[in-house]
Amino acid sequence: MKKYRNPMADQKCSSCGIGLYGEGTTTFKCPSCGGDRIGRCAQCRDQGVKYECKKCGFVGP
Ligand SMILES: [Zn+2]
Numbered sequence: 001m002k003k004y005r006n007p008m009a010d011q012k013c014s015s016c017g018i019g020l021y022g023e024g025t026t027t028f029k030c031p032s033c034g035g036d037r038i039g040r041c042a043q044c045r046d047q048g049v050k051y052e053c054k055k056c057g058f059v060g061p
């Protein structure tokens, strides 16, 4: 009865680390390497906080 790879469960904002849920949040794959999934909360999107891909180190707005 393992809960494994639940796509909704462990997505976090890549900038501030809070869990992503509700409106205004988004996830997308890294535009540089396409290998890591970036999460952004509404607040970080609104403020244009930078994110960093943990795989390739790409930093973007
Ligand atoms: Zn955030």
Ligand SMILES: [Zn+2]
Residues within 6 Å of the ligand: 030, 031, 032, 033, 034, 035, 036, 053, 054, 055, 056, 057, 058
């Ligand atoms: Zn990357």
